[in-house]
Amino acid sequence: MVFPERFSSLTEHVWPRLRGLLDPHPGGGDVLNLTIGEPRHAWPSFVSHLVAANDAAFGKYPPNEGTPELLQAIAGWVKRRYRVTLAADRQVMALNGTREGLYNAAMALCPETKNGRKPIVLVPNPFYPVYAVAALSVGADVVYMPATRETGFLPDFSALDSETLERTAIAYVCSPSNPQGAIASRDYWRDLMALAEKHDFLIFADECYSEVYRDTPPVGALEAASEFGAHPERVLVFHSLSKRSNLPGLRSGFVAGGPASIGQIKQLRAYAGAPLPLPLMRAAEAVWADEKHVEESRARYVAKYDIADRVFEGIDGCSAPQAGFFLWLPVSDGEQAALKLWTETGIRVLPGGYLAREVNGENPGNGYIRVAMVAEEQEMQSGLERLRDCLFE
Known part of the structure; x- marks a missing residue:
């Protein structure tokens, strides 16, 4: 074979x-x-009780996109955390763990060609392996961006030549970064978004570690996009309860962004996705709403x-x-x-x-x-x- x-x-x-x-x-x-x-x-002690209280829902097919209540809980968290208002039904989709979204977003949104040539996906180096696998799955060329001590442990996108940028379809960014723990500043997001606007590519912001920090909450990509007036479809963010709430086994994450982009990901999810069981969604609603x-x-x-x-x-x-x-x-x-x-x-x-x-x-x-x-x-x-x-x- x-x-x-x-x-x-x-x-x-x-x-x-x-x-x-x-x-x-x-x-x-x-x-x-x-x-x-x-x-x-x-993890929050109420999770087990909520799963048990809703166990009858294991007998039902869960909605692919997430329950309205879960999507509202996520949108409420984004509003409190980043001061960004999202239409829960059009700009948020629940994920079965963030890894699924980081992969499927590329499947749904990466074009077959970019300016008549094979597209490029930019990946920080070191990186979370799903970024590269997603790029290869859609037939894109991967350009590994060094994220070293000299670059502040984040990719220096300004170092790319215009030919590479013109072929770029997606740039993955992890902030706070895994493994180095570097935080993208407002200026960093501003400069990257300006490049993305100029060369027409998407930014996939992996923000799974956003709630583990010393003192000042890291700036979020949607927060920066709103502040700098970036196109609403330019940025997608990915979050999870795994690190925030010590619940890697709950598999509750989300992707948020422009309604057209989320619509495309939802369409793929309808065929290829694996939504959370309803009892787990009910528990996740409460977890996203609790900060203690x-x-x-x-x-x-x-x-x-x-x-x-x-x-x-x-x-x-x-x-x-x-x-x-x-x-x-x-x-x-x-x-x-x-x-x-x-x-x-x-x-x-x-x-x-x-x-x-x-x-x-x-x-x-x-x-x-x-x-x-x-x-x-x-x-x-x-x-x-x-x-x-x-x-x-």
């Missing part, structure tokens, strides 16, 4: 690759898994930022980020560091190069490891001290 070659440029997926690196070797101490960004803080649990969880992440800052004080490049819950720590070689850490201490982290692509002989993640700050505070403190003593002293 002959299979399509469109994904042949992809390396092995992150997690099998990591297991292949670490699992052949015994761990050197009490195991502490800091690889995956799976929140471990408590978000504030409590954020305070715990801030405490972990402080722990990391103390543990790595005086070590260049090792302070905690402004947002998100990953440490992006500089090392000489990410794979060697991860293997050394595992075999000598029992701590599992992710080599940064596994999240990036080699371009012109350079992989911008090779000199880093990603550490997920998801463990309990005391466990996090002892784990980071073990990490520091193993790799930095």
